[in-house]
Amino acid sequence: MSIQITHLLLAFLAVAIAVVSAFSPADHYLIDCGTAESTTTVDLDHRSFTGDGSSTILSSTKSVALKNSNPDPNLSPIYHTARVFMKPSDYKFKIKEKGTHLVRIHFRRFNFQNIGSVCHDQFHVSANGYVLLHNFSAPKRNPKIKDFLISIDDDELLIRFIPVDKSSFAFVNAIEVISAPKDLIPDEYVNSDQNDRINMNHAFETVYRINVGGVKVTPFNDSLWRNWVPDDEFLKSGDGSTKSYGKVHFDGRIQYRSGGASREVGPDNVYNSARIVSSLNDSIPKLNLTWVFPVKNGFSYLVRLHFCDIASISLGMIYFNVYVNGNLAYENLDLSTLTNYMLASPFYADFVVEPEKFSGVIRVDIGPSSLSMPHSVDGILNGLEIWKMDNSMRSFDGEVFADQLESKNRSNGQMGRLLSLTAAICLLAIAFLVMRRKSEAKHSAGWSQLPVDMPEIDLKSIHQKSTGIDV
Numbered sequence: 001m002s003i004q005i006t007h008l009l010l011a012f013l014a015v016a017i018a019v020v021s022a023f024s025p026a027d028h029y030l031i032d033c034g035t036a037e038s039t040t041t042v043d044l045d046h047r048s049f050t051g052d053g054s055s056t057i058l059s060s061t062k063s064v065a066l067k068n069s070n071p072d073p074n075l076s077p078i079y080h081t082a083r084v085f086m087k088p089s090d091y092k093f094k095i096k097e098k099g100t101h102l103v104r105i106h107f108r109r110f111n112f113q114n115i116g117s118v119c120h121d122q123f124h125v126s127a128n129g130y131v132l133l134h135n136f137s138a139p140k141r142n143p144k145i146k147d148f149l150i151s152i153d154d155d156e157l158l159i160r161f162i163p164v165d166k167s168s169f170a171f172v173n174a175i176e177v178i179s180a181p182k183d184l185i186p187d188e189y190v191n192s193d194q195n196d197r198i199n200m201n202h203a204f205e206t207v208y209r210i211n212v213g214g215v216k217v218t219p220f221n222d223s224l225w226r227n228w229v230p231d232d233e234f235l236k237s238g239d240g241s242t243k244s245y246g247k248v249h250f251d252g253r254i255q256y257r258s259g260g261a262s263r264e265v266g267p268d269n270v271y272n273s274a275r276i277v278s279s280l281n282d283s284i285p286k287l288n289l290t291w292v293f294p295v296k297n298g299f300s301y302l303v304r305l306h307f308c309d310i311a312s313i314s315l316g317m318i319y320f321n322v323y324v325n326g327n328l329a330y331e332n333l334d335l336s337t338l339t340n341y342m343l344a345s346p347f348y349a350d351f352v353v354e355p356e357k358f359s360g361v362i363r364v365d366i367g368p369s370s371l372s373m374p375h376s377v378d379g380i381l382n383g384l385e386i387w388k389m390d391n392s393m394r395s396f397d398g399e400v401f402a403d404q405l406e407s408k409n410r411s412n413g414q415m416g417r418l419l420s421l422t423a424a425i426c427l428l429a430i431a432f433l434v435m436r437r438k439s440e441a442k443h444s445a446g447w448s449q450l451p452v453d454m455p456e457i458d459l460k461s462i463h464q465k466s467t468g469i470d471v
Helices: 002-020 402-444 458-468
Strands: 028-036 040-042 048-053 063-066 081-085 089-094 099-107 124-129 130-138 142-153 156-163 168-171 175-179 187-189 197-199 206-211 233-236 246-251 271-277 289-294 301-308 319-324 326-334 347-353 361-366 377-381 383-389
Touching: 028 402, 048 175, 099 168, 124 168, 124 326, 130 142, 130 458, 156 168, 187 289, 271 289, 301 361, 301 377, 319 347, 319 377, 326 347
Parallel strands: 028 048, 187 347
Antiparallel strands: 028 081, 028 175, 040 048, 063 081, 081 168, 089 156, 099 142, 099 175, 124 130, 124 156, 142 206, 187 197, 206 383, 233 289, 246 271, 271 377, 289 361, 301 347, 301 383, 319 326, 319 361, 361 377
16 A cells, blocks of 8 residues: 555656646747637647737738638648738737747648739748748648747847738748747757867758657647657668667656756657667677658758667667768767766757758768677667758848848839830830831832731720839
8 A cells, every 4th residue: 555655656746847847938929820819729739829810919001811611620720710911911929038939830721712813822931030931832731830940139029921922922820939948959069070069050940850760749749849750751771671670669757867858859759769770699780770851952951869778778788870961970879878877868969961061861870880789779769850050141941131032022023014114115116116107108109008907006005004004
């Protein structure tokens, strides 16, 4: 009986500690776009989103709130409504605590009606001087979540939606702005060939977030409300065809510790599964586990690898090498030393891949090192994240500054008006020449008679069209 009581007390203590240490962000905005301000929408992960209608955070001279008349019941309710913009419009968020913030923007196109003469969605999105999206068009079926980490040094975050031209519109279904934990993004990183450490002040866009060897992790099971997808699609070797490859799952408690990876850096459901390379006999396998991820050229990328030794039977038995794009990023990685000699204790390592050091893909390998031992684990990986880093123009999407997005739109509009004016002048010149030829033909035998069925050009109509041009 006393043993049961002790177990209950320990369980209660563990829950109490988890509640007290649970992440509580200073800034936490969840906005359901296209709904009334008094409306609260609960998504599939039991989070409450507030409507943006008549809200002080929305500044728009021309927008329409739309609701899907035939919503997909399998989708989160935040995708059942949308805010559509015909002109540049802003969402302004008051920032209580400066620093890195999670910014998530949700898109899902449904049957938009009653939006006037505009015909397609194509737009830009900027945030405090960063170009988040450029000439973006959202998919029409599956939701698209654009996930960013942005350092905010001002008292306000301004997210701006800008239609590309007069025939296009911008839209958004939901926006999240959340203060990030202090330990989520460190102040410096190691480049992929470990030549030096790099101090950087960058913003980041999530490209991949992978649960290696495990199942999909939904926002409900992540303290930062992230999605982690399985690694099967990206695994190029280690599919189980060789006995030295394998998956492991851990049912015990993950030992988070001060100075290591926190639960906000990676959740339990990422660290309690992994893929491993192991030697089954006296010989050490000469093979690696390999993952390949397609990426867009022209940007640097931050690669974060998550490790947690849930496979070794004792400390000091796992040593392996880590390679990023063929470069030896970590030699003889010793998880026991790095985790203060604790099993099942998480550790992560960050590496920057420069744009000149890859061509369209980022490749990650783990495998045995010169210190690997027989009958032990010779390589392990639990999770992986890849972030795109903003370029020198503070853009994630093209060679363009944020303040050029609207000037570009204005110049396109001016060019369109100039072309229309030029076309009208050409029509007037042609009409003048035709009339002159008619007049000269009557008085000169040297000119052949114009066909009598030549269509007449309505100068009055041309004059009306030309004077109606907006310059």
